[in-house]
Amino acid sequence: MANEPKKPAVVLEHVTKKFGRKTVIDDLSFKIYGGEVFGFLGPNGAGKTTTIRMIVGLMRMTRGNIFIQGHSVKGDFRQAMRQVGAIVENPEMYKFLTGYQNLVHYARMIPGISKERIGEVVKLVDLEERINEKVKKYSLGMRQRLGLAQALLHHPSVLILDEPTNGLDPQGIHDLRNYLHDLSRREGVAVIVSSHLLSEMQLMCDRIGIIQKGKLLGVETVSQFMEEGGGKVRFTVNDGAKAAQTVKDKLALNPLTVLTDAFELAIAYEKIPVVVDTLVNGGTRIYGVESVTQSLEDRFLEVTGGKQHD
Amino acid sequence: MTEFFRLIQNENMKIYRRQSAKVMLILLLGLILAAGLIVKTSQPAPKENTHWKQELVQQNQVLEKQQTQVGGNRQAINQIKKTIALNQYRIDHNLKPSGGETLWGFVSGAAGNTVLLISIFTIIVVAGSIASEFDTGTIKLLLIRPVYRTEILLAKYLSSLLFAVLCLVLLFLFSWLIGGLFFGFDGAAEAHLSYTSGVVHQTSWTLAVWKDYLLNGVSLFMMVTVAGLIAAAFRNGGLAIGLSIFMMMGSSIIVTLLSGYSWVKYVLFANLDLTQYASGTPLRSDMTLGFSLVVLAVYYVVIALAGWLFYTRRDIKA
Numbered sequence: 001m002a003n004e005p006k007k008p009a010v011v012l013e014h015v016t017k018k019f020g021r022k023t024v025i026d027d028l029s030f031k032i033y034g035g036e037v038f039g040f041l042g043p044n045g046a047g048k049t050t051t052i053r054m055i056v057g058l059m060r061m062t063r064g065n066i067f068i069q070g071h072s073v074k075g076d077f078r079q080a081m082r083q084v085g086a087i088v089e090n091p092e093m094y095k096f097l098t099g100y101q102n103l104v105h106y107a108r109m110i111p112g113i114s115k116e117r118i119g120e121v122v123k124l125v126d127l128e129e130r131i132n133e134k135v136k137k138y139s140l141g142m143r144q145r146l147g148l149a150q151a152l153l154h155h156p157s158v159l160i161l162d163e164p165t166n167g168l169d170p171q172g173i174h175d176l177r178n179y180l181h182d183l184s185r186r187e188g189v190a191v192i193v194s195s196h197l198l199s200e201m202q203l204m205c206d207r208i209g210i211i212q213k214g215k216l217l218g219v220e221t222v223s224q225f226m227e228e229g230g231g232k233v234r235f236t237v238n239d240g241a242k243a244a245q246t247v248k249d250k251l252a253l254n255p256l257t258v259l260t261d262a263f264e265l266a267i268a269y270e271k272i273p274v275v276v277d278t279l280v281n282g283g284t285r286i287y288g289v290e291s292v293t294q295s296l297e298d299r300f301l302e303v304t305g306g307k308q309h310d
Numbered sequence: 311m312t313e314f315f316r317l318i319q320n321e322n323m324k325i326y327r328r329q330s331a332k333v334m335l336i337l338l339l340g341l342i343l344a345a346g347l348i349v350k351t352s353q354p355a356p357k358e359n360t361h362w363k364q365e366l367v368q369q370n371q372v373l374e375k376q377q378t379q380v381g382g383n384r385q386a387i388n389q390i391k392k393t394i395a396l397n398q399y400r401i402d403h404n405l406k407p408s409g410g411e412t413l414w415g416f417v418s419g420a421a422g423n424t425v426l427l428i429s430i431f432t433i434i435v436v437a438g439s440i441a442s443e444f445d446t447g448t449i450k451l452l453l454i455r456p457v458y459r460t461e462i463l464l465a466k467y468l469s470s471l472l473f474a475v476l477c478l479v480l481l482f483l484f485s486w487l488i489g490g491l492f493f494g495f496d497g498a499a500e501a502h503l504s505y506t507s508g509v510v511h512q513t514s515w516t517l518a519v520w521k522d523y524l525l526n527g528v529s530l531f532m533m534v535t536v537a538g539l540i541a542a543a544f545r546n547g548g549l550a551i552g553l554s555i556f557m558m559m560g561s562s563i564i565v566t567l568l569s570g571y572s573w574v575k576y577v578l579f580a581n582l583d584l585t586q587y588a589s590g591t592p593l594r595s596d597m598t599l600g601f602s603l604v605v606l607a608v609y610y611v612v613i614a615l616a617g618w619l620f621y622t623r624r625d626i627k628a
Contacts, residue, residue, distance in 0.1 A: 053625075056454040057454065058450060060625060077458065078456040078457070081454060081455060081457075082456040084454065088451070088454065090447065091451070092447035092450065094446075096328055097323070104323075105323065106451070106455065108316040108319060109316070109317070109320070109455040109456070109457050110456060111313060150451065
């Protein structure tokens with residue numbers, strides 16, 4: 001795998017989905033490679049879930065095609081699905097069956113899954129003690145782990161997880177993050193994650209694709225994405241409003257936020273001393289200067305233009 | 311093939327692990343037991359009858375007279391002729407009619423209504439199997455496997471029909487057992503007399519009872535398929551159950567209302583009861599067994615095809 005030229009694990013080609021006349025997904029094209037964790041970002045109603053549903057064949061494309069390890073979801077559904085393990089939205093399992101029976105159920109649908117493999121994934125998701133209880137007794141976190149178990153049963157080369165951290169405790173999230181990293185690095189699995197916990201994605205993903213109103217705004221690595229946001233510097237001062245005015249008048253810089261005892265500027269690192277000098281000369285007392293790293297969340301809101309109104 | 315067998319295994323697991331399947335099976339057995347108790351307690355103990363041959367001869371004489379009186383009523387004449395022939399057969403072959411209920415009499419009597427109950431149960435099962443996964447959301451994890459939707463739908467449909475077969479086998483065995491316990495196992499060897507086109511045949515009761523199940527099963531089979539179609543089309547189990555049971559119960563009323571029109575023979579419900587040909591009195595004189603079978607086949611293909619299209623073609627939004 002390592003020396004071969006990278007072949008994409010999942011390819012979306014001009015994927016379009018219309019519900020009646022309404023275009024929900026508009027000409028989406030991108031590639032996801034084995035060995036990476038790909039984050040799928042977008043506000044609610046942007047089309048994340050619809051896209052995931054088309055990748056796993058739950059919804060038909062109006063136009064375009066999706067290939068999984070070279071197999072068309074449209075033309076070669078069986079081979080394509082053989083490669084995929086997924087949780088779509090909530091991990092809804094059969095509540096009247098035990099966790100183990102649920103896994104047996106899914107294992108029967110793919111040839112070649114041994115009892116040992118079922119035991120393995122149960123151990124992996126740490127459900128050994130409760131696996132013979134009915135799923136209706138499970139907590140959301142346990143269901144999430146059982147959902148992960150069913151997705152991993154057949155050693156998929158593409159793993160799709162919709163909101164995987166939902167219901168997990170901090171330790172569980174930490175473990176999942178490490179596990180997904182391992183899976184992508186060691187076994188070359190392409191992991192696709194969607195989440196509303198953007199700070200989570202920052203830690204989990206290698207690349208992110210941002211989708212809004214059914215259109216792809218861009219696919220970037222997490223570090224690229226962050227850099228483009230530029231540096232933000234916070235000045236803690238005696239009079240925020242007055243200091244902000246000084247900066248505006250003397251340096252023609254527009255503060256991002258102004259508080260009573262602080263203001264924030266988007267400026268390059270080298271420019272900080274100039275601002276400090278100007279402020280001191282203007283009679284402002286400075287108590288602190290710190291560079292604020294923009295979180296993925298801020299950057300996300302910036303890119304998508306704030307809150308989504310449906 | 312083994313792959314498909316595993317799908318059936320899955321659907322079976324989902325049918326029988328549900329509480330509702332257990333309740334239905336217990337209800338079925340309970341009703342047979344209750345029927346046995348009612349028959350047992352309501353009928354007087356059979357008396358030893360040594361004059362049965364004379365009585366049958368007398369009965370036949372009365373019937374012969376009646377036959378000339380009923381005039382043109384074909385159905386009544388047929389019935390009288392049948393009774394006379396059967397009585398005569400008993401006299402000729404020294405087959406004593408039983409004084410009261412017998413094992414096979416009970417098994418046969420339990421057939422008709424209980425098959426209707428089994429139809430309702432199977433409608434509930436097939437509607438639940440197909441539609442409930444949309445309500446619970448499990449349909450998503452079910453359909454993202456390397457298995458075509460057609461196979462999954464077929465597995466659901468067949469496992470529901472297997473549930474009906476299981477119910478019929480249970481009905482047979484349990485009513486035989488109750489019949490034997492309450493009315494004596496010595497009746498198990500009793501011969502079944504059937505009357506076709508003027509001739510009396512001595513056949514096996516087991517065959518006769520299963521023939522009865524099968525004839526009643528035609529309606530079961532069609533209505534279960536209709537329920538499957540509604541469940542696949544509307545993804546709503548309650549609607550499928552309600553609508554198909556309503557149709558099944560109302561079918562005789564619908565047929566009666568439409569019986570004045572000649573096109574009633576093309577209505578599904580007019581062809582569901584194949585016993586009309588066995589008794590020699592079809593709904594319309596231009597209807598034959600072959601005609602009904604063709605009509606049923608056409609309906610079946612259309613219903614099954616529509617259900618299949620709904621299940622396999624539509625997006626999963628659940």
